[in-house]
Amino acid sequence: MLDISSLSSYYSESSLYMILFTNSLTIILSLLLVFTYDKTTSLAGRSYSFIHALLLMSVVTATIMQSIGDSLALSFGIFGALAIIRFRSNISDIRDIAFIFATMAIGIACGVHSFQNAIIGTVTFCVIIFLLKISPFDPKHNIKGNLRIETIQNTELLQNAESILAGFCQNVNLSKYRTLTSPEGVVSHEYEYSFVVNDIKSGENLLAKLSQIDGIKVSRIVYEDKVFANNNY
Numbered sequence: 001m002l003d004i005s006s007l008s009s010y011y012s013e014s015s016l017y018m019i020l021f022t023n024s025l026t027i028i029l030s031l032l033l034v035f036t037y038d039k040t041t042s043l044a045g046r047s048y049s050f051i052h053a054l055l056l057m058s059v060v061t062a063t064i065m066q067s068i069g070d071s072l073a074l075s076f077g078i079f080g081a082l083a084i085i086r087f088r089s090n091i092s093d094i095r096d097i098a099f100i101f102a103t104m105a106i107g108i109a110c111g112v113h114s115f116q117n118a119i120i121g122t123v124t125f126c127v128i129i130f131l132l133k134i135s136p137f138d139p140k141h142n143i144k145g146n147l148r149i150e151t152i153q154n155t156e157l158l159q160n161a162e163s164i165l166a167g168f169c170q171n172v173n174l175s176k177y178r179t180l181t182s183p184e185g186v187v188s189h190e191y192e193y194s195f196v197v198n199d200i201k202s203g204e205n206l207l208a209k210l211s212q213i214d215g216i217k218v219s220r221i222v223y224e225d226k227v228f229a230n231n232n233y
Helices: 004-010 016-040 048-068 072-082 094-111 115-134 155-168 200-211
Strands: 143-151 170-181 187-197 216-222 227-229
Touching: 016 048, 016 094, 016 115, 048 094, 094 115, 143 155, 143 200, 155 170, 155 187, 155 200, 155 216, 200 216
Parallel strands: none
Antiparallel strands: 143 187, 143 216, 170 187, 216 227
């Protein structure tokens, strides 16, 4: 097996060939990282400026590491200058922070000519991301929902509603209950359920099924980022 790290024994670390190889490998590994990010991130949560940043940060980091070399004084000088820069961009998704650290790790590993570590680490990271995408831990497989219904009749109607809810959802939990009294003195019961769904598009079907039960009012159905409401009795 070819030991890529042995290239430093053929070329000087500051030679033009080594610099070109380092930057080329950095770009290739960064493109693999960007491909992984693009294929595992929804269109709504995707930022093309963030993708550009992933590519650029790895190259910049590799360039800095190559410039520092073995000079301790130079390393303090460069990182002291970088400390002056203040970054005020807010990262809305914690998952994106992992990609930022990954692209910086690529730049650092390639910059110190630890090429095998850079390749193995990048491939391992990308494989884990794809495995998480198809695993039950993916957010699209764990969409949280909330249902609020009202009834003034017996518990049989409530049992029918719960059976319909169980057909669409999992981990159904009665999270809140309260009684309501109208100005006419009519007492009704309000139930609020929390649950997990596999398909966010099932909200309309669930609302249609529940609306077929006479004597039950569906106040609202809330999924992760969509609301299906019905304010009519």
